[in-house]
Amino acid sequence: MKKHTRISIFMRKHRIWILIIMTVIATFYFFPILWMFITSIRPTEDIYKFPPTIIPGALTLDNYIYVITKMRGFGRYFLNSVVVTSSTVLIVVVSSAMGGYAFGMRRFKGQNLLFMAIISVLTIPYIMYLIPIYIMEDKLGLRNTWWGLILPYVALNLPWGLLIMRGAFSTIPLDIRDAAVIDGCGEFQMWFKVLLPIVKPAIAATTIITFVFAWQEYLFASTLMTRNEWQTLPVGVVWIRDELQTLVYGRIGAMVILSIIPVFILFVVFRRFFIEGLREGMIK
Amino acid sequence: MKESKITLFIFLAPTLFFVLVFIAYPIVYSAYLSLSEFNYASDPSPRFIGFKGYIDTILHDSMFHTALINQFKFAIPYFIITFLGSLILAILINELKHGASLFQVIFYLPMIIPLSLVGITFAWLLFPDVGIFNHILRRLGVENWNIDWYGDPKTALNSLVVARSWKMIGFTLIILLSGLQGLPKDIREAAKVDGANFFQEIWHIVLPNLKPYLYISGIWILINAMKTFELIAVVTQGGPGMATLTLYYYSWKLAFERLDMGRASQVAYITAGLIILLSWGLNRLFKTEIASRA
Numbered sequence: 347m348k349k350h351t352r353i354s355i356f357m358r359k360h361r362i363w364i365l366i367i368m369t370v371i372a373t374f375y376f377f378p379i380l381w382m383f384i385t386s387i388r389p390t391e392d393i394y395k396f397p398p399t400i401i402p403g404a405l406t407l408d409n410y411i412y413v414i415t416k417m418r419g420f421g422r423y424f425l426n427s428v429v430v431t432s433s434t435v436l437i438v439v440v441s442s443a444m445g446g447y448a449f450g451m452r453r454f455k456g457q458n459l460l461f462m463a464i465i466s467v468l469t470i471p472y473i474m475y476l477i478p479i480y481i482m483e484d485k486l487g488l489r490n491t492w493w494g495l496i497l498p499y500v501a502l503n504l505p506w507g508l509l510i511m512r513g514a515f516s517t518i519p520l521d522i523r524d525a526a527v528i529d530g531c532g533e534f535q536m537w538f539k540v541l542l543p544i545v546k547p548a549i550a551a552t553t554i555i556t557f558v559f560a561w562q563e564y565l566f567a568s569t570l571m572t573r574n575e576w577q578t579l580p581v582g583v584v585w586i587r588d589e590l591q592t593l594v595y596g597r598i599g600a601m602v603i604l605s606i607i608p609v610f611i612l613f614v615v616f617r618r619f620f621i622e623g624l625r626e627g628m629i630k
Numbered sequence: 631m632k633e634s635k636i637t638l639f640i641f642l643a644p645t646l647f648f649v650l651v652f653i654a655y656p657i658v659y660s661a662y663l664s665l666s667e668f669n670y671a672s673d674p675s676p677r678f679i680g681f682k683g684y685i686d687t688i689l690h691d692s693m694f695h696t697a698l699i700n701q702f703k704f705a706i707p708y709f710i711i712t713f714l715g716s717l718i719l720a721i722l723i724n725e726l727k728h729g730a731s732l733f734q735v736i737f738y739l740p741m742i743i744p745l746s747l748v749g750i751t752f753a754w755l756l757f758p759d760v761g762i763f764n765h766i767l768r769r770l771g772v773e774n775w776n777i778d779w780y781g782d783p784k785t786a787l788n789s790l791v792v793a794r795s796w797k798m799i800g801f802t803l804i805i806l807l808s809g810l811q812g813l814p815k816d817i818r819e820a821a822k823v824d825g826a827n828f829f830q831e832i833w834h835i836v837l838p839n840l841k842p843y844l845y846i847s848g849i850w851i852l853i854n855a856m857k858t859f860e861l862i863a864v865v866t867q868g869g870p871g872m873a874t875l876t877l878y879y880y881s882w883k884l885a886f887e888r889l890d891m892g893r894a895s896q897v898a899y900i901t902a903g904l905i906i907l908l909s910w911g912l913n914r915l916f917k918t919e920i921a922s923r924a
């Protein structure tokens with residue numbers, strides 16, 4: 347007992363300092379996002395006042411109203427991002443739930459070798475895929491279409507999904523599977539009705555991680571989608587910035603904030619699955 | 631249960647399709663391209679030239695040399711900042727009883743922001759004249775301070791490092807925090823009872839036990855350090871001059887501005903080779919460390 351009190355007094359003395367230090371660091375860390383937000387709700391003349399002021403005086407939603415009602419391009423980028431990202435998520439979740447079962451619960455020759463080969467995809471510079479995919483899509487006419495982005499996105503995100511799903515399936519006791527089969531289920535029925543409900547947390551993790559990654563992808567999107575109306579948000583907002591030049595950082599700020607809202611909501615709601623899934627994927 | 635080969639194949643089919651068409655085939659094809667001469671705009675098909683292209687790139691391409699040097703000028707500070715930054719944050723957060731999850735959210739938040747938008751945000755923060763960072767520096771007493779952080783060749787690359795680290799730290803923080811939380815409580819308490827102060831305890835007890843997690847973080851940072859593209863494409867386009875031209879961005883420029891697919895693939899393969907080599911080096915470093923302690 348005595349030992350315990352001594353340790354906690356020792357720690358308590360330090361904790362208050364750590365708390366203060368952390369608060370300072372966190373404030374600095376959060377500042378770039380905060381500053382973009384502040385910029386987005388100020389009138390343009392305040393943004394370009396010299397010297398700049400940190401505490402905002404007049405506040406306005408004009409930048410947001412302008413971006414939403416007047417900028418057609420922005421709406422189109424948003425639609426492209428939603429379609430491409432949600433299709434990618436859907437295909438990755440289904441494919442990795444199927445593949446994860448095969449890798450996690452079935453035994454076959456070359457299983458581990460094949461799995462390791464798929465996982466090593468994550469470490470390779472993506473440009474090695476991009477060059478041949480560009481040539482391939484150019485010949486097949488897939489550039490500047492939604493499928494042109496969805497297909498490579500699925501391929502790039504599938505390894506993470508498989509890693510998470512295999513982990514989840516391999517913890518299920520084989521008895522559960524065998525019992526279901528004895529009850530007269532076929533293998534697909536058993537997979538769908540018995541196993542999928544058990545791996546729900548892994549499905550959630552795969553969904554959120556794939557969503558976050560696909561939503562922010564820039565390299566493939568900027569290279570394969572050369573026509574403006576097919577660009578996604580990360581590329582389109584940059585395109586608008588280059589067109590408008592520097593005079594309207596308020597509107598750019600509004601676009602940045604609007605672009606991250608969907609993924610921010612998902613992050614807040616499913617944070618636990620996101621972190622768990624990343625941890626699972628990164629440490630293995 | 632009777633396991634049939636047909637169902638196994640069906641379960642694996644989507645995975646195999648995507649991996650074969652969009653991963654395996656591209657790797658093989660770009661390897662072939664790297665041994666060829668192929669200008670996508672003018673040549674009807676690649677012409678095989680063997681390793682001549684590699685030799686030419688490595689020995690005679692001065693832009694490649696610049697990109698290689700810049701790559702390391704970027705990667706070294708990036709590695710140090712991200713590694714130490716996330717380690718210090720992880721140790722501090724792990725000490726907290728209250729508010730730890732709030733702090734975690736703040737440090738994880740940049741992970742969900744697209745890198746291109748991170749680039750736009752930092753370009754605005756570091757803007758000359760009306761940019762807030764220069765303003766704060768002026769207020770702190772550096773008169774007439776007005777650096778064009780991304781426009782000056784002396785500061786451009788390091789300013790990119792800051793933005794990239796800002797986004798990456800959350801990822802390695804996850805790894806290190808889960809390592810710290812997995813440490814048995816009693817070994818740390820034993821050290822305290824022995825009279826070790828906080829820093830001695832971290833150095834002698836925590837870090838040696840955290841080694842596998844430090845290694846994993848190191849590998850991820852390394853891979854990321856060599857794959858720098860978005861920020862450069864959005865903020866500096868390799869400039870000013872060639873001050874921020876890195877391997878990855880150079881490879882992209884070759885492929886999609888000059889349409890020189892052969893040389894672009896060579897640079898991409900050299901980058902991949904460097905990643906493997908450096909990962910191996912890091913592995914050796916940690917292995918010998920562990921061995922010498924035992």
